Amino acid sequence: MLNTLSGRFLILTIGFVMLAEVLIFVPSVARFREDYLSSRLERAQIASLALLAGETISPELEQELLRNAEVYNVVLVRDQTRQLALSSTIPAPISDTYDLRDPGGLELITDAMQALFSGGDRVIRVIGAPVREGGELIEVTMAAEPLHAAMIDYGIRILILSALISIVTALLLFAAVRRFLVKPIRGVVGAMQSYAAAPEDARRIIQPTAGVDELRRAEIALQSMQTQLTSALRQKERLAQLGGAVAKISHDLRNVLTTAQLFADRMEGSSDPTVSRLAPKLISSISRAISICESTLAFGKAEEPPPQLTRVMLADLVSDVLDGERLATGDAEISFAEDVPAGMSLRADPEQLYRVLGNLVRNARQAMVSQGRPGEIAISADETEADWTIRVTDTGPGLPEKARAHLFQPFQSASKRGTGLGLTIAQDLVRGHGGDLRLLDTGPEGTAFEIRLPKTVIRLDAAE
Template identity: 55%
Template sequence: MSIDTLTGRFAALTLLFVALAELFVLVPAVSNFRMDYLQTRLEKAQIASLALLAAPEDENITADLESELLANAGVYNVVLRRDDVRQLVLSSPLPGPIAATYDLRESSLFRNGIASVRQLLDRKDEVIRVIGAPVNHAGQLIEITLSTAPLRAAMSEFGLRVLITSAVLILLTAAVLNLAAQRLILKPIRRVISHMASYSASPEDTRLIITPDARIVEVREAETALASMQATLTQALKQKERLAGLGQAVAKISHDLRNILTTSQIFADRLEDSDDPAVRKAAPKLVNSITRAVNLCETTLAFGKAEEPAPTLSRFDLRGLVDEITEAETLLSEGGDAIGTVDFVVDISSNLVIRADRDQLHRVLSNLIRNARQAIETSGNSGTIEIAATETDQDWIIRVGDSGPGLPQKARDYLFQPFTGTTRKGGSGLGLAIAADLVRGHGGKLELLRSDESGTEFRVILPRGALIENFDVE
């Protein structure tokens, strides 16, 4: 069992805390044993002295008997105080001076604990005086002297027994707690881990989603959260799998359709030279429709590749690029069937030079401006598209805003997601998704600042401090 496992750490903590608890129990236990030991010596000394006092006055006890009485009591001297008279009842030579005096009548738990620890740690054999109250009121006090060596030996033996007993209890307690933890805590956790491992091997299999049934509240909450996450992930994987299959099918269809439409476009161009006025009038509309269809196929194919070349950075005049785009959109607007007119307002200094991939930025701004123009034309009202740009020490900032009807909530929720962010009939929803990818490729970001009844405004942020070594530079 490793200490790095939850089981090992739980067992180590159990042993540690139980050992600390036993340590706090050991000191009071040894202190109480010391008090009982000294009290017993006082009682034995009192019995020995009373036996001597009960003898006839004209009879003296022999030295051997006195020594035997002192040896049985485990003391050197016995002094009784009766009727305010202090009397040395039993005595023998002391092996040394009295090192300390302890009055059991004034002893406290704290004092007794300190004295017990001191006597256990002090390995010298000393003589101490102990004072106590005689039992059964047989005098005012009793005083004895004794050696600390037998006391220390008895305390050590008692402490060792307590430690051995404590060690057994600690091991038993740790074993029981460990078994309980294994059963009640670790087993449910291992079940969650096992479900996670099984699910990671086959996340598409809904049978592997965990069913929350733990009795522990916290573990059940974890299982519930895991089940929710697994269900969401499984659904997302199935959705992505279906979209991947659909994307491959659309890409194949778009490839073949583009070839067909390209051929049709060539023939449609020749219709403008027809002698029939109706045909000549309808030809531009047919060409525009076929052109849009070809562009849709090419856009779908480009997105289906899921890759864009790294930006080729170069310095160029931003105003010239925007003028080029607005001129093309103006021609498309004038050549269409829109009822209202679209005015373009460009607020960009002719001296503003930026560093970016010109072709990719052309695609980004063309998409934003074309979407704005089509939104205004679809509303049937006239409107304005404003393109502005500023620069800071860190970024170039380009804003494209319009006075159109604004985007509905559904479009704002899925704005930069392919096939979902479009609101225009016939739109693919790829334009903004591709534009956002191109801007991210520059290290920047494309944001929707606002979209309400007053219009829509996008912001393109291109960092000036982008690391040149990350891109191809002309």
């Protein structure tokens, strides 16, 4: 708590408010002391009115008047004559004399601090001007103990009130700082942590939303830095793996053109009407080859374009993938199955998703053909409120231990014919969608991969 920005601000606010209250406390105590002594002078003047009227009072009444006024003696100066109006025995010598007729502010504060810290076991003389023109001067002697006790009580009440004001003020400021400063800062920190978790995901770059100018400038600067860093990371990765990148593109280009060649061979040797049915597939395969060539140009600039997200009917795309693989199966006893809801559509780049599924299905087919065993390759899909899930399963021999240890690393193929790039490419493309490709299970009974694509775009709300 104390190590947080809001916690330290709370402590500082309480301290500064208390300091302000202390600066107010000193003159307040001085004013209280002046009012207290002035009220004793006024009581003493009222108590002496009986003598001023020429009345004779008994000693008992005189002592009662002095007790009510809380003084020992009362002296009035009227018409240049000094009169001892009321008197009693003074228990101790007079230690200090205070003149309240025209005191200065500094004098009042000094006298108040002296009275507060000198104790109350003293007798003091107080001089003042009578009220309502009751004479030129009034003078009383009194014990300092009641004044000292009253000042202590007043000081305690002022300090308690000051503490309450400080705490309430600090809590209000604390809440305001957390709402308008700390939470936006936490939003920026959350954006930085989210970006650090996956700097290659451009969706995690912060979008400035702060209402405070300074924080908004910080968010804009962070956005610029993250954009440049993401670009630099991509460029560094491309430069470091330039050879691997060329091999990846050649791998996909070879596979797509191989499929096109199979379609062309079938059309060349056939005179039946299936030519009209296969022609669109040939055109589609050649178009994909052209798309990969265009991607090669962008890759050469160290800037692989992000996926162009559109709504894709998954059943149609899966059907295209499996149709191409059926032709490549030849005489092998391999069947293909699909379990995709007819109306299911997802948000993805159709060309990149085709490459992902094509790589997974092709790897499974090649593994089963190399073992000379029959089996089945299936693609299924479902969705939740959070994401779409696609599973590619086969009944092949499973992945060897060495392949599992380096599953998504380039040039780590499980077969002698492969280049070891299919899974690497697939994982890169899925990550570009903000999704995840993982191995669910593998063994003698077969292998299962799962693709998860998020439905929502990451959104960092700094205000919350």
